[in-house]
Every structure is written in structure tokens, then in C-alpha cells.
Amino acid sequence: MLHQSVFPTCTAFQGPVVTIPGATASYTRYFAGRAVTEAANNPGNDQSGYPPITTTIAVSSGACGAANACATFAANGNNVYDSYDLHLLIAENVYQCVAYYDPNSDPAYFNQANADVGGSFGFNIQFLQI
Numbered sequence: 001m002l003h004q005s006v007f008p009t010c011t012a013f014q015g016p017v018v019t020i021p022g023a024t025a026s027y028t029r030y031f032a033g034r035a036v037t038e039a040a041n042n043p044g045n046d047q048s049g050y051p052p053i054t055t056t057i058a059v060s061s062g063a064c065g066a067a068n069a070c071a072t073f074a075a076n077g078n079n080v081y082d083s084y085d086l087h088l089l090i091a092e093n094v095y096q097c098v099a100y101y102d103p104n105s106d107p108a109y110f111n112q113a114n115a116d117v118g119g120s121f122g123f124n125i126q127f128l129q130i
Contacts, residue, residue, distance in 0.1 A: 016071035016123070024129045025075040027084075029067075031107040031122030035115055037098075038085035038122060042109040044100030050079060057095040059088070063119070070097035071123065080128060085110075087120040 017026045031038075045052055055073050057066045066086060074081040074097070081099035088095050105124040 016068050018068075018071045018075040020075050020080075023075075023080070025071070025080055026126040026128075027071050027074070027123040028105075028126045029121055029123050030105045031110050031120070033107075033110055033120050035113060035117050036110045036120050037087050037112045037114050037117055038104075038120075039109045039112050042083075042100065042104050043106065044081075044083040044102045044104035044124075047101045050081075050101035052101075053081065053099050055097050056092075057097060059093050059095060061095070063088070063095075066095035066097070067121070067123070070095070070099070073097055074099035074123075080125070082125040084123050085120065086123065087114075088118040089116050090118045091116050 017024060040052065057069045061069060070084055070086045074084045081101050082103040084097055084099040086095060086097050103124050107122060110120060110122060
């Protein structure tokens with residue numbers, strides 16, 4: 001059964017804003033779809049010293065909570081990751097967040113078919129204010 005709030009309209013889901021020590025990062029959603037994830041070979045993954053980082057978020061957080069948690073995960077620490085793929089894994093009953101070091105706002109990279117994905121979303125950093 002598909003999570004009922006797969007395509008939420010909350011403000012956080014349109015563009016999460018995360019405050020981290022000494023900076024504020026704002027992300028903009030540029031992709032929404034189903035049954036696909038972002039290809040690892042995307043413009044955000046072009047720094048060999050900064051591989052993608054991944055975490056899972058409880059589905060009980062809801063899509064809006066997951067969007068905020070993923071933004072916080074991507075922007076946390078000394079290395080702000082500029083883009084991320086957030087998707088709902090139906091069988092696992094979790095959201096998976098995959099953050100990429102560099103920006104990417106091209107929806108064409110969401111081309112990896114996966115029937116287990118209930119909703120898939122791409123976010124790219126809009127600005128980083130220090």
C-alpha cells in the first residue's frame with residue numbers, strides 16, 4: 001500500500017531550510033516521481049574524495065519530516081552536500097536519503113527503475129549563507 005502522503009504540499013517539502021553552525025542551507029525540490037531513483041552517475045557525484053552518503057528515515061516521520069531530516073543530513077558537518085535524492089521504499093517501510101556532494105538539478109538523472117519506490121524526490125541546494 002502506498003503511503004498516503006507520497007506527494008505532500010508542506011512548505012518543508014517544497015524547499016527545506018536547514019540551519020547549521022555558521023550557515024543556512026536552502027534546498028529546492030526539482031523532481032517528483034514514482035518507481036525511480038536517481039542514477040549514481042549524476043553531476044552531483046563528480047568528486048572522488050566525497051562519495052555519496054546515505055541514511056534511512058522512519059516512515060513514521062512522514063514525507064515532510066523526511067524531507068527536513070534528509071536536508072539536515074545533507075547539510076550537516078564540515079562538508080555540505082549540495083543535492084539529494086529522497087525516496088520511499090515500500091517493502092522496507094522507510095525513506096532513503098542519498099546525498100551528493102555537488103549540485104544537480106537535472107531531472108533526467110532520475111532514470112533508475114525500482115518498483116519498490118513509492119515516491120522519489122530530487123532536491124538541489126538553492127543557496128548557502130555563511
